Amino acid sequence: MILNIRVDHKTADISKMEKSSQKLDVLFNTIIERYPVNEHLNIKTCNRAELYLVLEECDIENLITNDFVIESDDNAMTHLLRLSSGLESMIIGEDQIFGQIKDAKKRSIKEGCSGPVLQTIFTKAVHVGQVVRKKTKINEGSLSIGSAAVELAESVHGDLRCKKVLIIGAGKMGTLVAKALVEKKLKAIVVANRTHDKAVVLAKELGGSAIHFDKLDEALMDADVVISATGAPHPILTYEKLKDVVPDCNISKMVMVDIANPRDIEEDVSKLGVKLFNIDDLRGIANRSRKMRETEACDAEKIVADEMVLLKRSLKHLEVEPIISDIRITAENIRLNETQKAFKMLGDMNGNEKIVDDLTKVVVERLFFNVIKNLKEAAENDEKNILEAAETIFSKKS
Structure with a gap:
């Protein structure tokens, strides 16, 4: 199962x-x-x-x-x-x-x-x-979670080119955000990550700057947009932290997009006036993307259906693989033994051993070709009686 x-x-x-x-x-x-x-x-x-x-x-x-x-x-x-x-x-x-x-x-x-x-x-x-x-063109010009996060920020601020954007997390999600920001040609981008080297690499791609995680409070003070995507097991931005760090004149203008799971930003942060979004808020963007790709999705569904037939066939073949393996191993052992006997009887073959060796391989392969083919077909058709008989005939006896 x-x-x-x-x-x-x-x-x-x-x-x-x-x-x-x-x-x-x-x-x-x-x-x-x-x-x-x-x-x-x-x-x-x-x-x-x-x-x-x-x-x-x-x-x-x-x-x-x-x-x-x-x-x-x-x-x-x-x-x-x-x-x-x-x-x-x-x-x-x-x-x-x-x-x-x-x-x-x-x-x-x-x-x-x-x-x-x-x-x-x-x-x-x-x-x-x-x-x-x-x-299909299902992924042509497609959005990512990262680009959707940027789109959410734009829905509030409009053009982000004059805004300071802080990315927290330089992993896969942070990188997706970075790629989306590169397309916007932004300049004021700061990357914070617990592993500073990763932040440096990502910031270099963005043409932005990297900071150590212990400098996060300073970066938050004047950030217009914060997009967080870390792998932390608990919130890293809390109500108390932001209340103490961000001036009142800035906090009501701040947009935060949390695309982490578990979440990086406490829900209570929104009580400070921050416009807080999370993964749930991406659904509207996702629905628009889905409608644009309905035709491609139908084509993809057909491919999935066809490939499912082939997958089920492959899994059926796995059921008889032990029997087929026994057949091949037994046949190869017999072939090797008998070929070596023949070499000794024939004496000096002037370098023609490979011809004989190849010949015996072909004979064995062709001899069992239909047997193996029929076993696979029996597995596909759930012909248990044939499989049981084959197991009795071909499986190695202990």
Whole structure:
């Protein structure tokens, strides 16, 4: 069974998402205690937290909760392919989720928690993401979370070229904000990050300046726009901090956009007169983007449907891979042994050994070609009797 458990922007606002993301970790530990989990992988971004599991069995009814969407097998895999294509994103067609899926796959392999099933599924997801972006224009001129954050700031201030913009966080989200600001040709940009070197690199790209995190208070004093996107586990900008740091004459003019999850900026900050936005406020921009890409989305859906057929076929082939592996290993061992015997009997072959070796490889390959092909087709068609017979005939006996 393939299981997907998730919470995302479709089912939760940022407040619920913060809480549910933590609950997902608890649920994962519960599942591990109750059921044998063969493989697992998680994806966490600013507006989603997802868990993918491969189990022998699982009573989904016992897991159902209002906090999460839970889907299995075909539905779970279709969701992942749509996710990789940008169809499940808040801002349809955005490319960031594609990279996040690739990173999640690499991380899971490195940590040894994904096996042949998840690797097959996620390899297909990466492939589908590439095909959709190549064959459609779903991501052409698409917004990112970062550029949407800048658009929100512009909705209040208008042209930002005469404004001082402070970016807090130089990670992936901060970089997306930076790219959006570069397009605006802004000059007064300050980057703050706990790792100063990262801030320096990002500021250099922007033509702005970098500050150490302990100088954040000074940068806040006269900032017009603050866009925060750190990975901090708790708020870094609180009501008390801003009240003490930012002069009253500036604070009512300040725009803050918080695109972190969990949030970087306390909600109470808005009581000071700050115009505070978070991920939930991006939905209006996202809806406009979605309408612009409806045709491309339809084309992407067709690609996902076609690729799902191929993915299911690949997973069926995995079921007979142990039998096929036994066939190949046994055949190769026999081929090598008999070829070596032939070499000894033939004596000096004047360098023609490769001809004989290649000949025996071709003979074995052609001899078992139809056998392997038929086994794969039997798996695709769920012909259990054929698979059981093949296992009896070909599997190695202990």
